[in-house]
Amino acid sequence: MLDQDLQNQLKAYFEKLIYPIELIGNFDGSKASTELRELLTTLATLSDKVQFVEGTDAAALKPSFTIQRVGSTEQVSFAAIPLGHEFTSLVLALLQVGGHPARISDELAQQVRALDGDFAFETFMSLHCQSCPDTVQALNLMSILNPRISHIAIDGALFQDEVTQREVMAVPTVFLNGEFFETGRLSVEQLVTRLDANAGAKAKxxxxxxxxxxxxxxxxxxxxxxxxxxxxxxxxxxxxxxxxxxxxxxxxxxxxxxxxxxxxxxxxxxxxxxxxxxxxxxxxxxxxxxxxxxxxxxxxxxxxxxxxxxxxxxxxxxxxxxxxSWRTMNVPGENDLRNKGVTFCPHCDGPLFKGKKIAVIGGGNSGIEAAIDLAGIVDHVTVLEFADTLKADDVLQRKLASMPNTAVIRSAATTEVLGTDKVTGLQYKDRTTDESRTLNVDGVFVQIGLxxxxxxxxxxxxxxxxxxxxxxxxxxxxxxxxxxxxxxxxxxxxxxxxxxxxxxxxxxxxxxxxxxxxxxxxxxxxx
Missing domain, CATH: 3.50.50.60 (FAD/NAD(P)-binding domain)
Known part of the structure; x- marks a missing residue:
């Protein structure tokens, strides 16, 4: 799972560990558990300050693991195999739990330590999401600095039932004490401002x-x-x-x-x-x-x-x-259903729509590239283009046309995104006939420029x-x-x-x- 070059790099990183740490794994009989066990076992061979331990928590998500400082409360958890974009989050968590200082100002660190309350955070993320690591790393660091803060990063692709039950339709999505908290990239500064009622005044x-x-x-x-x-x-x-x-x-x-x-x-x-x-x-x-x-x-x-x-x-x-910033369609329902099926990042949120029908708005290069990427994940992709021709490069158009679960609707002006708590479809006007039509989809990916x-x-x-x-x-x-x-x-x-x-x-x-x-x-x- 980790090639020799990567293992050598990790060995060098682990020399920065000040305190011994344990990797406490929770497994079931799944293939993902086997892969996670292999990862944790390999990590434990790279330093005498890293130990792999079988977990005994029957209620824990599986597969998952906790990185804990031996004899102390500093810990972070992953219900994931944190490779891909989250590999840096894993490395930072290992180092920071092991006592290596984070790159954060003393003033901000003190603000985190001074937060008064019990905060149990859960972040639903994707290994393909570039926004997720910032949020995961911010909450991991806060949970290390303040023992009253806990955090677990959950890979939505591994826990589809959780995603469905909690109606997670964008990543990163953060829950606090079991309730929805926020979606999108979050920094330590932003989190402190949300959690500390006096933070805004102090910053001002x-x-x-x-x-x-x-x-x-x-x-x-x-x-x-x-x-x-x-x-x-x-x-x-x-x-x-x-x-x-x-x-x-x-x-x-x-x-x-x-x-x-x-x-x-x-x-x-x-x-x-x-x-x-x-x-x-x-x-x-x-x-x-x-x-x-x-x-x-x-x-x-x-x-x-x-x-x-x-x-x-x-x-x-x-x-x-x-x-x-992303250009929006400015139609009814778009803003109300943002992160509830309306999204702007196919790489981040695509895995959450596995097996579903989605629409991509925009026929330029970004729209067609998004449709091609999503077609390998979702059940069906429909591209809606306002003009009567696509603007994307010919090579991209040919690739899209070769995929059996895609369709293109030209001369289509989206007029409304449908749904109450989540997207159920959209309405568009056929610009050649002025006829209004409805398309039943579970997600709308907006790709119409900046x-x-x-x-x-x-x-x-x-x-x-x-x-x-x-x-x-x-x-x-x-x-x-x-x-x-x-x-x-x-x-x-x-x-x-x-x-x-x-x-x-x-x-x-x-x-x-x-x-x-x-x-x-x-x-x-x-x-």
């Missing part, structure tokens, strides 16, 4: 107390990361405020056109970007959404960025790299008719001292490498602005 006070920046980057995707690195290397005070570091890259399955790297995956690239940014003296303010931009009234003055929690950050220059995250900039910064930030070749917007880069701008070709170049350009332009623009009198007063 800490942010309000920050001194003004020379460069403040709004957004932590490839453009924002590049901008922060280039700015910090100039020796100027640099900050990044981001809702989730990595941005849309975190949802990218595979990357094969990043120059000099033949293949990587979105979460790995995002982690490398953040590590590179943190290598410099950059103040990273994570898990915060920007609500408003208040430009300086005088050139050379301080611009203000107001966050949703009311906190304000000030900076002499701003670099807007807010990226883009929209720039610029709504908070409307009537503040010049935007194109598509909502993109209008910039010149230097990354300058229409507001002096405000620059922009990446997928949220009018730069053509939304590609990672282009976004990074745009971020570097914006940072260099911001530095040039700083050295050429006198400091306004009101800035001295504000600082």
């Amino acid at each position: 006070d800490a942010i309000d107390a920050k001194a003004p920046f020379d460069v403040l980057v709004v957004g932590g995707g490839p453009a924002g990361a590049a901008a922060a690195i280039y700015a910090a290397r100039k020796g100027i005070r640099t900050g990044v405020v981001s809702e989730r570091f990595g941005g849309q890259v975190l949802d990218t399955m595979s990357i094969e056109n990043f120059v000099s790297v033949e293949y990587t995956e979105g979460p790995k690239l995002a982690a490398n970007l953040e590590a590179h940014v943190r290598h410099y003296d950059v103040d990273v303010i994570n898990a915060q959404r920007v609500a408003k931009l208040i430009p300086s009234e005088t050139e050379g003055g301080l611009h203000t960025v107001e966050l949703e929690n009311g906190a304000q950050l000030k900076s002499r220059t701003l670099i807007l790299s807010t990226g883009a 929209l720039p995250n610029t709504r908070f900039l409307k009537d503040v910064v010049e935007l194109s008719p598509m909502g993109e930030i209008v910039i010149d070749p230097h990354g300058r917007t229409n507001i002096p001292g405000v620059f922009a880069a990446g997928d949220s701008t009018t730069t053509p070709y939304k590609q990672i490498v282009i976004a990074m170049g745009g971020g570097a350009t914006a940072a260099l332009s911001a530095f040039d602005y700083l050295i050429r623009t006198p400091v306004a009198d009101n800035q001295h007063q504000a600082a």
